Amino acid sequence: MVELSVTELESLRSELAYLEEREAYLKAQLEHVDEILRSARFSGYLYIRTRWTALPGEPPPLDDTDVDDWLPRFVVLNGPCIFFYLLSTDFSPQDSTLLADIVEVGSLPSFTRENDKTWYSSYILTRQGLRYECSSISEVQVDSWLKVLQ
Template sequence: MLNMFSLRGLPWVSSSDGQEKVELTATELESLRSELADLEDREAHLKAQLEHVDEILRSARLSGYLYIRTRWKPLPGEPPPIDDTDVDDWLPRFIVLHGSCIFFYLLSTDLSPQDSTVLSDVVEVASLPSITRENGEMQYCFYILTRHGLRIECSSISKIQVYSWLSALQTDCKLDYEPSTPNGSSENNCQICTWVKKTEIR
């Protein structure tokens, strides 16, 4: 067991029979016990993280890393928001669609989410035009709008991943499909796919 620790720092002495042994003071022994306890705690934490990831992969409807940013829909009478499309404030998050909620984790190994959104609060889901990040990387985008006006914009380099999220959210949130074409776009351009909860739109 002692070989697992920093043996160079331990006081080795030779006994009368030629065997080497370690002599520790009470303080050194307590420090060694504390180090053992820390290792056991870390092992337990890592085990809990692995079990959590395994549970997500087995039971979640959908999960994966996406870049996200949040915006608020202006209230009636408020001026339209400033166009900040080019602002690169996307943050990577591990998103989990499980049960009746969308959970937002900083990392897939985190035991608790940073935030969550109830699916019953989602009134609109739609694709967005693709963007080019500052590093030149192309990303496909969509957004989730809640009844409270919170707009969660999500992006990924994978078009298939974005389609999977749109399809899953459309089904789980029970939204109706409404094809629409962006302003200034011709019918030959890609449509923006929109799903809305019509009973919630004022």
């Protein structure tokens, strides 16, 4: 027979309550991802970076093609919006843009990153002058996004 002190019993109850809470949270995350994937027209991980276009009278932006500031994002096209999540399991997007605000989409030159892999890229330009640059080692994935957005 195992005997537990009151303190040990309370500790186990507390740990069990924490684990039940954690399980409920993870189930909610899974349901959220499931809902996103069911309702999304298109989704997937892309590497993203943002740039602003120069306003009239401003000098052109610095050439920053050598700056490696690509960040992985889970991108979801759902309804009239594109949502940018840090992870596919996040409840709230970090950024979004309306499809109606997109004025141009197109290809960018491919480039080489780590391990000499070729990265394929495209851009999404909004009427506010925000340019989302998107890249992936999968040319098919980049082309699919371009086709969906054009």
